[in-house]
Amino acid sequence: xxxxxxxCMLHVxxxxxTLSDYEGAQPRWCPSCGDHAVLTAVQKVCREKxxxxxxxxxxxxxxCSSRFPHYMKTYGFHGLHGRPFPVAEGIKFRRPDLDVxxxxxxxxxxxxxxxxxxxxxxxxxxxxVMLLDNEIYGLTKMQTSPTSRKGTISNTHxxxxxxxxxxxxxxxxxxxxxSFVAQTVDWNPAHLYSTLxxxxxxxxxxxxxxxxxxxxFSPNLFAEEISNPDLTVLLTHENGIEAVExxxxxYKNSVVHDPADMNEAREIAQREDLxxxxxxxxxxxxxxYDKYGxxxxxxxxxKKADALNVEFEKYAV
Amino acid sequence: xxxxxxxxxTTTDNNxxxxxxxxxxxxxxxxxxxxxxxxxxxxxxxxxxSFGSVxxxxxxxxxxxxxxxxxxxxxxxxRAGASGIRIRFGSNKITNMGDEADxxxxxxxxxxxxxxEQDAYKAGTIILIESKWKNSKVPEIKEEYAQxxxxxxxxxxxxxxxxxxxxxxxxxxxxxxxxxxWVLGMLCSIYSRDxxxxxxxxxxxxxRKSEKIIESNLRLLNAGYSWAAENIELKFxxxxxxxxxxxxxxxxxxxxxxxxxxxxxxxxxxYPITPATSVTHYLSEVFEKSGGLVxxxxxxxxxxxxxxxxxxxxxxxxxxxxxPGMALKTEFxxxxxxxEVPLVIVDVQxxxxxxxxxxxxxxxxxxxxxxxxxxxTPTVVLAxxxxxxxxxxxxxxxxxxxxFRMPVILLTDANLATGVQPFTRPExxxxxxxxxxxxxxxxxxxxxxxxxxKTGISQRPIPGQADGMYVLTGLAHDEESHxxxxxxxxxxxxxxxxxxxxxxxxxxxxxxxxxxxSGDLLVVGWGSTLGAIEEAxxxxxxxxxxxxxxxxxxxxxxxPGLEEIFKRFKKVMTVEINYGDEENDxxxxxxxxxxxxxxxxxxAHTLIDVDFLAHIHGQxxxxxxxxxxxxxxxxx
Ligand SMILES: Cc1ncc(C[n+]2csc(CCOP(=O)(O)OP(=O)(O)O)c2C)c(N)n1
Ligand code: SF4
Ligand SMILES: [Mg+2]
Numbered sequence: 001x002x003x004x005x006x007x008c009m010l011h012v013x014x015x016x017x018t019l020s021d022y023e024g025a026q027p028r029w030c031p032s033c034g035d036h037a038v039l040t041a042v043q044k045v046c047r048e049k050x051x052x053x054x055x056x057x058x059x060x061x062x063x064c065s066s067r068f069p070h071y072m073k074t075y076g077f078h079g080l081h082g083r084p085f086p087v088a089e090g091i092k093f094r095r096p097d098l099d100v101x102x103x104x105x106x107x108x109x110x111x112x113x114x115x116x117x118x119x120x121x122x123x124x125x126x127x128x129v130m131l132l133d134n135e136i137y138g139l140t141k142m143q144t145s146p147t148s149r150k151g152t153i154s155n156t157h158x159x160x161x162x163x164x165x166x167x168x169x170x171x172x173x174x175x176x177x178x179s180f181v182a183q184t185v186d187w188n189p190a191h192l193y194s195t196l197x198x199x200x201x202x203x204x205x206x207x208x209x210x211x212x213x214x215x216x217f218s219p220n221l222f223a224e225e226i227s228n229p230d231l232t233v234l235l236t237h238e239n240g241i242e243a244v245e246x247x248x249x250x251y252k253n254s255v256v257h258d259p260a261d262m263n264e265a266r267e268i269a270q271r272e273d274l275x276x277x278x279x280x281x282x283x284x285x286x287x288x289y290d291k292y293g294x295x296x297x298x299x300x301x302x303k304k305a306d307a308l309n310v311e312f313e314k315y316a317v
Numbered sequence: 318x319x320x321x322x323x324x325x326x327t328t329t330d331n332n333x334x335x336x337x338x339x340x341x342x343x344x345x346x347x348x349x350x351x352x353x354x355x356x357x358x359x360x361x362x363x364x365x366x367s368f369g370s371v372x373x374x375x376x377x378x379x380x381x382x383x384x385x386x387x388x389x390x391x392x393x394x395x396r397a398g399a400s401g402i403r404i405r406f407g408s409n410k411i412t413n414m415g416d417e418a419d420x421x422x423x424x425x426x427x428x429x430x431x432x433x434e435q436d437a438y439k440a441g442t443i444i445l446i447e448s449k450w451k452n453s454k455v456p457e458i459k460e461e462y463a464q465x466x467x468x469x470x471x472x473x474x475x476x477x478x479x480x481x482x483x484x485x486x487x488x489x490x491x492x493x494x495x496x497x498x499w500v501l502g503m504l505c506s507i508y509s510r511d512x513x514x515x516x517x518x519x520x521x522x523x524x525r526k527s528e529k530i531i532e533s534n535l536r537l538l539n540a541g542y543s544w545a546a547e548n549i550e551l552k553f554x555x556x557x558x559x560x561x562x563x564x565x566x567x568x569x570x571x572x573x574x575x576x577x578x579x580x581x582x583x584x585x586x587x588y589p590i591t592p593a594t595s596v597t598h599y600l601s602e603v604f605e606k607s608g609g610l611v612x613x614x615x616x617x618x619x620x621x622x623x624x625x626x627x628x629x630x631x632x633x634x635x636x637x638x639x640x641p642g643m644a645l646k647t648e649f650x651x652x653x654x655x656x657e658v659p660l661v662i663v664d665v666q667x668x669x670x671x672x673x674x675x676x677x678x679x680x681x682x683x684x685x686x687x688x689x690x691x692x693x694t695p696t697v698v699l700a701x702x703x704x705x706x707x708x709x710x711x712x713x714x715x716x717x718x719x720x721f722r723m724p725v726i727l728l729t730d731a732n733l734a735t736g737v738q739p740f741t742r743p744e745x746x747x748x749x750x751x752x753x754x755x756x757x758x759x760x761x762x763x764x765x766x767x768x769x770x771k772t773g774i775s776q777r778p779i780p781g782q783a784d785g786m787y788v789l790t791g792l793a794h795d796e797e798s799h800x801x802x803x804x805x806x807x808x809x810x811x812x813x814x815x816x817x818x819x820x821x822x823x824x825x826x827x828x829x830x831x832x833x834x835s836g837d838l839l840v841v842g843w844g845s846t847l848g849a850i851e852e853a854x855x856x857x858x859x860x861x862x863x864x865x866x867x868x869x870x871x872x873x874x875x876x877p878g879l880e881e882i883f884k885r886f887k888k889v890m891t892v893e894i895n896y897g898d899e900e901n902d903x904x905x906x907x908x909x910x911x912x913x914x915x916x917x918x919x920x921a922h923t924l925i926d927v928d929f930l931a932h933i934h935g936q937x938x939x940x941x942x943x944x945x946x947x948x949x950x951x952x953x
Contacts, residue, residue, distance in 0.1 A: 024788070025799070052783075053786055054780065054781055054782060054783045054784070054785065054786055055780070055781055057630075057780050058788075059626075069788045070788050070790075070800065072788075073786060074786055075778075075780040075785075075786050075787065075788070076786075076787070076788030076789065077626070077629060077788070077789045078788055078789065078790040078791065078792070079622070079625075079652060079789075079791060080622070080648055080649060080652055080791060083618060083619075083622045083649070085619075085622075086614065086618070086619035086620075086621075086622030086623045086626065087622045087623070087625060087626035087629070088626060089619075089623050089626060090584070090586070090612075090622065090623035090624060090625060090626020090627040090628075090629070090630070090634070091626040091627065091629060091630040091780070092626075092630075093584060093610075093612065093623070093626070093627055093632075094583055094584060094610075094627060094630070094632040095630045095631070095632070095754075095780070095781070097781065098630060098780055098781065115615055115616060115619075116615065116618075116619055116622075118615075119614075119615040119619065292610070293610060293612075295605075295610075296605055296608055296609075296610065297583075297608070298608070298753065299607065299608030301581070301747040301748075301750040302747065303607075303608065304578065304581060304607045304608050304750050305745045305747055305750070307578065307603070307606040307607035307608070308575065308578050308579055308607060308745055309745060310606070311575055311578070311603055312565060312575075312742060312743075312745075314521075315565040315566055315567045315571070316563060316564070316565055316742060317370070317373045317374040317564050317565070317566050317739060
């Protein structure tokens, strides 16, 4: 049925990819939605890394943020609400040659998909994960999300939400085998870009929580933090996220944090007074499940037949 | 009843000269049914499986079925704890577990009660029972044992007490371990089995154990054999009348596992669930060597999502589960159908709904498999009815999934899962292995869902193929895979996906009829009931009944020609391991009667009335149960 050629590494003629090579359909997000900034930053990362579009796959769930793959001109998988991780893992498992990105929302990742999220961290497969956290359900029109701050007025909690939110950083840092955890914000393009670039360069499950504005449903959510950069604290370190001059200038509050220090990472993640941005934790030596997945690929039909024959012998009468 | 007494089945013209052991002439039999029952963990199944393999190696037809208690460690000496195995073997092909057993070896009297409750025995059944209980220091046990023995005798069983453990003690220090092998030896003697074949079998079974353990098991085997030769006057001989071709002996789950390898599948993604898990136990042991891997996911949703991801990326994948897992996979099956991702889903059915009867057989996932989705979800559903088909249908499923770019559900069940039956050693066909992932450049002008108008088939680009980039989506989409809510596009997409079912239907032929092409009664079945149905039908035909049967392998699309076939019979009736209201149940009318799944489906499909014979006992269908109804229907 399909033209069956060898599993060769593709010979792409030397070709420089420009931004437009990564631009898919016209985004349909609200005009001032924070997702636009993330899309732009991601496309720049692709260009910077010169990722072959045909070897790049964007996987998502369902939500405003999960429309992401449609706006890239790469392969994409816009699947089910809450289930981007299993799909992304399946794609990566036997295809080490593919570059996998996951775009997910706070409902998608931290509520319906929370089980998969925990296990995805533990599998630690090489992929770049962007949690577009707007602290609300956007697509379904303003219901409380697990990351909504206590007291958030929403369509499901018109008198204010009742429970304290999940902090995705604390959760991620608490899972065995976590290997890369960072936080950035959609309104600082330079930091956003550097963070995604570092995430992509990391070998393993790179988890980036991106604080994302949803002006449509919560216009004032990050207004204070945006107008007053002193409410943000920049994590710096030689092994951390590169902070270009403009970022350093903007955020006067900064702390040196060694991303190898898990205890300190957890402490910083718990801060409620300021928004910490930068690299919380990084350990490239963690076990990677995709290495196991790639351990026996590309057997010839004859080799498979021989293995089957050995099995037949065991059961033969 | 079948096998009403051993003499009826005695062959007079047996070619194999009756074996003589210790001067007793072995009585030739055409076939027989034996059971070994014990508390869980006493190794009855291991002994029975070895006995089955030895019999298969001696050229017999064999069907073994495991007797599995619901709990892992049920209380000792309890009725509910009956654990063990039934072996039906004969000089010809055996297709099902049959009716009442001819002989049973029991490790205690309580587990026998458990089996008696299942109607496993009849008057005359020989019971070889461990008699150490009569010397028990616990007065209650002593009493229970004595009482039970009286009752067994009253029921007409042929009870013979044996001090099994005491005999084992003469050869090993710990008789509770290895008693099963002593029993195997005893049975080998009674049924004139080739003891060297049994020795080889023990070496194979315990291949991962130390030589010391193997030696002690061999000693017990031989001790049981010699003891029986000297102390039991029962001696039978079952010859072979089958054409001797190379055969494989395994259970249905192992056959599925081998089918997975033979299909060239590379990813088997699962979450443990009885009775499906043993497929993946088997695969986990051997899959790596044939270029595949088992992925144990965090749940069934993740398992199917993972398989779909792998398949999207060009790697053939299967996910294997049972009812509760199927329920969880629902949304992803819909996605695979909607977004046209090839995928094989194996559902080893167990009793439902909910957690139901985890270890027991049922055919209750039929309608779920065909219709269990919100929206219109064309899905291929096929069912294996033998161990052999468990193997071949995995390969077929993969081919269909890929050729038609859609999910294929393969239904088997708990009866096939643990049933063992030899089948012809398959040819290995290199073409059936999945090809390497196509990474040649895609023709830009071909759209990712360029549906062929006639067949609905389209080709899919695989990540890595230059110029093939598209975004797969579960939303309504056009041929470009662009999200499209326009009414005519949704109509077109649904139509094209449905068209594939018609295209598959075109390739099917009407089912073969077992018996005459027309008559008074047609019995329709599917899945693991095949052997029992055909055996009952052939017995009824011998009694003069005008009855035929047919067995469906394809349920969606369903095999062609059914209406025309049904019309040639005065009455059509399904046989199913499913629930259905009985006609004369209180409140039940023709209108509100809830019918069994297959009969419901066939009535709707053919507009012909279809009756049913069904039970939901969690037990395999027995030929005797069917025959009883056939006799009533046919006035025999
Ligand atoms: C199984 C299922 N349940 C519910 C929905 C409806 N639904 C779609 S998106 C969504 C929440 C989206 O919120 P989030 O993940 O935060 O994404 P955002 O829109 O905010 O980017 C819900 C509940 C669905 N599509 N599927
Ligand atoms: S609703 Fe909010 S999250 Fe969704 S597109 Fe609009 S601004 Fe963005
Ligand atoms: Mg959200």
